[in-house]
Amino acid sequence: SMLVAVAREAEGRGYPTSVLLPGGARERPWVSDLAATAEISFGSNDRTRLARMRAATAQFRAAIARHTGPTVIHSHFDSSDIPAALMRLRRRRVAVFWHAHNPVRESKLWRVRTSLRLGVFGQLVNEILCVSEQMRDDLRARLAPRRKLHVFPNAVDTDAFTPPSTAERSAARRALGLSEDARVVLHFAWSWHRKGGDLMLEAAELLADEPGLVILTVLSEEDAARRSLETHPVVLPLAPTNDVKQLYAAA
Secondary structure (H helix, E strand, O other): OHHHHHHHHHHHOOOOOEEEEOHHHOOOOOHHHHHOOOEEEEOOOOOOHHHHHHHHHHHHHHHHHHOOOOEEEEEEOOOOHHHHHHHHHHOOOEEEEEEEOOOOOOOHHHHHHHHHHHHHHHHOOOEEEEOOHHHHHHHHOOOOOHHHEEEOOOOOOOOOOOOOOHHHHHHHHHHOOOOOOOEEEEEEEOOOOOOOHHHHHHHHHHOOOOOOEEEEEEEOOOOOHHHHHOOOOOEEEEOOOOOHHHHHHHO
16 A cells, blocks of 8 residues: 555656566555556565575666666665665665664574674665664664664555444454454464564463453464464464455454
8 A cells, every 4th residue: 555655646746666576476466456556577486585686686777777867766674675775876866765674583693694784785775764663773783874764654544444343343253253352462474583473472371361362363374383373272373365454353
């Protein structure tokens, strides 16, 4: 929804928008909505970081070559962050924004690698957008340039996700086999580490005695944690679904 809104705003001002997505996004249901307002290209579906970086570099170069005016690049602080930063060296009229969503992994290797990316390539970007104050503070401790860090919370599409009515909540709970008076918490864990799966389980243990508590955790198709959680007294593991409105209504 945020990408669609940005593309529409840019289009209204006379600027084209190119969205560069990984190969695995081809089958996502929201791609058709995005294609109506932006040019879309798909990169590598390779799982190795180096291959994804090479694919992102090729995508950025091709997109920049198609446009002659000033260019704004928005990239996740992930496998495309270094290729995005390097684009500032290729053309003078390019602004680059990194968007930091994911916590830094706990291993020493990942922390050193993150600090190098922030300390070296972070100098090239214009700003680093952080989804929370905690994210900002974590990156600040990892050598990110302080003047470039900005808290930029995620937006909510209030047209697509309106508060449910009593009837909608009841229907959603019936569909998921939940009681009307249950206290339902919703957790998305398509990436166990990124979405704090271990922290969620710790919270579940602390709240295990709360009456009627159910924690819905939506896991990826291949997540091995689903089987281990099937007998959990509080946590109910769910398969991924496109009907996320039903999940929000139930919670």
